Amino acid sequence: MIPTNFTISTIDWNNDAEREACRTVREQVFVIGQNVPREDEWDSLDATSRHVLARDLAGNPVGTGRLTPERKIGRMAVLADWRGKRVGEAIMNLLLEQARALGYRELELHAQTHAVPFYTKFGFVQYGDEFEECAIKHFHMRRELEPVAARHFAPLPPRPEVRSVAVESREQALDETVRLIGAAKRELCIYTRALDPDLFENDAALEALKRVAISGRGASIRIIVQDPRAVATRGHRLLPLAQRLTSVFALRTPVEDNDLQYPSAFIVNDTSGYYFRVLGNRFEGEAVNYAPGRHAQLLDYFNQVWERSETSEDLRQLSL
Numbered sequence: 001m002i003p004t005n006f007t008i009s010t011i012d013w014n015n016d017a018e019r020e021a022c023r024t025v026r027e028q029v030f031v032i033g034q035n036v037p038r039e040d041e042w043d044s045l046d047a048t049s050r051h052v053l054a055r056d057l058a059g060n061p062v063g064t065g066r067l068t069p070e071r072k073i074g075r076m077a078v079l080a081d082w083r084g085k086r087v088g089e090a091i092m093n094l095l096l097e098q099a100r101a102l103g104y105r106e107l108e109l110h111a112q113t114h115a116v117p118f119y120t121k122f123g124f125v126q127y128g129d130e131f132e133e134c135a136i137k138h139f140h141m142r143r144e145l146e147p148v149a150a151r152h153f154a155p156l157p158p159r160p161e162v163r164s165v166a167v168e169s170r171e172q173a174l175d176e177t178v179r180l181i182g183a184a185k186r187e188l189c190i191y192t193r194a195l196d197p198d199l200f201e202n203d204a205a206l207e208a209l210k211r212v213a214i215s216g217r218g219a220s221i222r223i224i225v226q227d228p229r230a231v232a233t234r235g236h237r238l239l240p241l242a243q244r245l246t247s248v249f250a251l252r253t254p255v256e257d258n259d260l261q262y263p264s265a266f267i268v269n270d271t272s273g274y275y276f277r278v279l280g281n282r283f284e285g286e287a288v289n290y291a292p293g294r295h296a297q298l299l300d301y302f303n304q305v306w307e308r309s310e311t312s313e314d315l316r317q318l319s320l
Contacts, residue, residue, distance in 0.1 A: 008090045008293035011053045021061035022051055029077035036134045052094045054087045063087040067095050073109040092122050094293035099145055106144050113137040163289045174202055176275050176287035181208035184269035186215050189302045190223045192265050193280050194230040201237040213248045223251045224305055226260055232314040252309035259305045268298050
């Protein structure tokens with residue numbers, strides 16, 4: 001199961017709050033935890049690097065890392081209480097994604113000796129002799145990257161302005177659901193207990209879902225329903241649309257206990273947006289229009305559950 005108790009995103013180093021969040025983690029891990037001199041921890045590369053920040057669901061910073069214009073990954077730091085919870089893995093994956101988007105063909109890093117196995121998992125290869133940096137033993141490591149940028153000639157599209165909303169009410173939840181569906185081009189994935197009538201039976205939401213469904217070839221709306229019997233018994237205004245467009249809508253039900261008991265709910269579109277609720281029976285959650293790292297986490301988890309789920313008898317009787 002992928003982690004759902006933290007978020008991951010790139011940040012703007014020129015933003016005071018985001019910069020301070022990264023500094024807080026690095027101060028705790030390196031300056032306090034490893035006795036790295038402050039004058040060595042902070043350097044001029046910070047201002048020109050790409051930074052990634054992990055936060056818990058309360059918004060507190062828990063991990064960070066950076067990609068420098070010298071094509072080096074560094075300053076990988078995760079707070080002690082969050083180690084072993086895949087925060088470092090998420091940070092590394094997003095940094096690699098950023099490097100590929102920039103067209104980098106090779107990356108290097110200085111790995112603390114104890115962390116060499118971690119970086120090896122991501123394709124980095126150790127070379128040279130062990131050396132000391134800030135009185136800590138390190139090894140040089142490097143890896144090649146696939147030339148993703150070389151496969152196309154058009155420049156990367158501009159990154160949209162990130163809009164993050166802490167959802168606290170039914171009205172906000174409905175607004176963000178409709179907004180997220182409306183931003184989809186052709187694909188949506190929805191993980192829900194019983195199709196959330198308050199969100200998906202609304203006229204605006206149904207109209208937005210219909211627009212995606214009839215957007216053309218390749219349209220796909222996949223829905224994981226944990227309690228299909230409740231949907232079949234109660235009925236739902238989405239069902240007639242799904243029955244008319246069976247080539248677009250696909251509904252499955254988990255069969256494994258862990259998936260059936262998964263407490264959260266979320267929706268992701270195909271433009272890197274998501275709305276995630278820690279408790280699926282409540283509206284409180286986070287909606288972000290563009291967060292490639294966290295979006296990839298949720299989509300990967302959805303796909304894993306989808307592959308081990310089945311069409312339930314209750315839904316089959318409805319020709320779904």
